Amino acid sequence: MTQPIFKDMLVLELASVLAGPSVGQFFAELGARVLKVENAATHGDVTRSWKLKAEPADTDTSAYFCAANWGKASLALNLTEPEQLQQLYTLVAQADVVIASYKPGDAERLQVNYEVLQCINPRLIYGHITGYGPDDARAGYDAVVQAESGFMYLNGDPGGEPLKMPVALMDILTAHQLKEGLLVALLQRERTGQGQLVQVSLLQAAVSALANQATNYLVAGQEPQRMGSEHPNIVPYGSVYTCRCGGKLVLAIGDDRQFRKLCAILGAESIAIDPKYKTNYERVQHRQELNQMLHQLIAQQDRGPLLQQLHAQHVPVGAVYTIPEVFAQPQARQLLLQHPGSKPGLRQVAFRLQGQQELDLSPPPTYDNYLS
Template sequence: MQPIFKDLLVLELASVLAGPSVGQFFAELGARVLKVENAATHGDVTRSWKLKSEPAQTDTPAYFCAANWGKTSLALNLTEPEQLQRLYTLVRQADVVIASYKPGDAEKLQVDYRTLQSINPRLVYGHITGYGPKDARAGYDAVVQAESGFMHLNGEPDGQPVKMPVALMDILTAHQLKEGLLVALLQRERTGLGQLVEVSLLQAAVSALANQATNYLVAGQEPQRMGSEHPNIVPYGSVYTCKCGKQLVLAIGDDRQFRRLCAILGAESMADDPKYKTNYARVQHRQEVNGRLRQLIAQQERESLLRQLHTRHVPAGAVHTLPEVFGLPQAQQLLLQQPHGKPGLRQVAFRLQGQQELELSPPPTYNSGGAEGDSGPSC
């Protein structure tokens, strides 16, 4: 089977994580992706976001490698007319443009949708902003985590708001843009015309508040920080420490699972107690439930307990470190390999029947020569 997006040309006028993640998504499915980097700023800013342990001279540090596999680099200064015309030549051939400009900046550079659509009416143009087309603020993930309520909800009840350890707002925005671009490409198949797809970090974040939003909108309860606890279910997300010092998480979704949990822990009577018998009752007596379970689980060895829980179909899992995560066979299947370098991580986690995964070139080194750059040596 041919790659899904064979012969599709994607121009990536985006930097950092959200837009480049979408570019790598298309690359993994067979598209040719040109990463058009700003020659005036020496390329994507994440080329300078290096860990203390990384060499100063590398321009493909770990952060950059998170979203730039399978691309070639093309450095252009779009304020120079000759180089802008080079971009326009590519636009005539392109299928998709991915952009991430503050409102008004694309127009100043003459790379906005209206301008590029006049060159290529079939062009599908995806534009990421921080707050929408009428708010000129730049979007930064940490700020949007705060403004969208995620930081307020994240952390321990008696602690400070906490930023999540990944740029989740960028990732959510990337997923929204992928969906919009795929819909626009389907529409183009029917009409022959391109489309503008717009998504903001803030709206992508708010749309992902899910049950926390409806707890407020529908039930009238303002959600508060609860650590890893769940406001509607008990025990769900709760972390317990076993006799061996290792931790596990329970995700009990219904009363049958709770009854099986109690049986495994030798506390059958707990499942019959009116205070714990139903999820509604357990939510009312959350502290008591967790206190009892902590005592019982503290007497167990984690691996033995998890085997019993899995056998009885009780949702539970170990709290893993990242080295442990990448020891899992499911995680190994998501690795991008290269012969003489370190692996990367796929953006595409779904599988299509009969579709083979493509081998991708590693993230490209910055090309300051004005021609399409080769992929870099490795990350």
């Protein structure tokens, strides 16, 4: 096994909630020393207090906080106090990466912006997350950005109300953008010896992820609308069907060959050769009547045997699982972080590097577990 890829790297996390901390955990999983600098004036990361109804009142490592804070040490500082600010500056001189999530102007007020820290350490790479970019002082909140980026408008059933997605997807998309930017900056530093400022906003990360929904509008001139789980360009894709046993499954038919196999397994070969359904273009035109027939056909099948037949013929299909059922899958269990005496966590790193050993990370730090 080779050494962890980020061994001997020091990452300072001046960020809270989900986007920035998930980037910090990403570096921790790949061997970096990650120091979470928490605001002593507010009792640390606000997500320590974001507890489910079932969680005890006296814990400061809430389930939410545990989503993105494995493998870190914690240091509580009040940066408005000169001595504690100097303590941070001492760490900055040794650091490779800083992750920040201040509103525009706040980092400058606290004297922890890139221009100040770069003077202490010219090799420093500073990743800064904002809600709307450096020129808009609004704070960024995932639910608001879901609304303002179009995701909420597109999510939901036809004729229904817009829906927020059940995870903070805008934070997660932003974290991925920041990871990419920081990795590019690290590569560039290897070539130039110089650090760099990497900026990403929640709004731009969200808009960049609109993908085909954006180009359906920009290229084809069609304004996307709520379609439930249907796909605007492919049929049947994303459609959910209920089997005789009550179990639900989703189809993701990407080409005409897969559609013919589906129809054959359902005993409805005539549908596959009908000119109205033979090609994906025609299926999109006749979406509603085709879906009605598929609902009737699949309602006559039990989910387990039908899934087996479809998988055997490489027809894209999957069961609609609950979260406990998700973590019963071996592939999902491989992503669990384990530590004696602690509840499991979830890895940020889902890829594998040849020869790299997965590290045993410490559980999320309690608020009184800071470095001296």
